[in-house]
Amino acid sequence: MTEHVYHIAIEEQRHQGGVRTLLEKAFGPGRMMRAIYRLREGTPPDPALCFVMLNKHDLVLGVVRNYRVCVGDNPRAALLLGPIAVAQSHEKLGLAARLIRHTIETATAQGFDMIYLVGDPNYYGEFGFTATRAAQVKINDLEEGKLVLGLELTPGAATDYAGIMRNDESVLLNQLQGWR
């Protein structure tokens, strides 16, 4: 059991160096060219939904960031899970699975209806994500072979989210208002 050895915390300023290193190693410089990166770009992730996996020395071994997104003309924001990365030295211990489950639990508690991600249904299916639940959602310029998956947090919610996914500009507006 990894629960006693590694713990999940909200990502804070002091984790930034560790997080940056993990993401750079996991996705490389080519990540900026990807459609999903361009979709997230421009708005910060939801700070209440960014988590790190730490060891007892507070070393960052894993990270998941989550972004608020809008789909079509639905005024309610959905969540876009990712990026998620785990240090190579600590892969296959179930750390990513714990970060995903924690995201699902927290998003549910915060009242989100839907979580989306781009990923492999063979892995994410275990957490309830399916392509069917995201069948009405389109990400502009998504690379061939990449699949959008969706998880309903509210039964039946998938039918309310149809159209193009874009970043939630209210996040940016709120941030700008905070700066005034």
Ligand SMILES: CC(C)(COP(=O)(O)OP(=O)(O)OC[C@H]1O[C@@H](n2cnc3c(N)ncnc32)[C@H](O)[C@@H]1OP(=O)(O)O)[C@@H](O)C(=O)NCCC(=O)NCCS
């Ligand atoms: C993908 C990643 C986050 C998984 O972290 P992890 O802590 O090792 O994952 P878990 O221990 O929870 O799960 C391990 C199992 O799930 C599989 N798995 C995990 N994430 C997966 C993914 N995104 N797609 C397909 N399979 C995946 C692993 O291959 C492994 O399977 P196995 O035990 O049958 O060999 C990690 O390998 C990583 O950082 N990779 C680079 C970045 C990346 O690809 N992120 C995901 C983008 S969708």
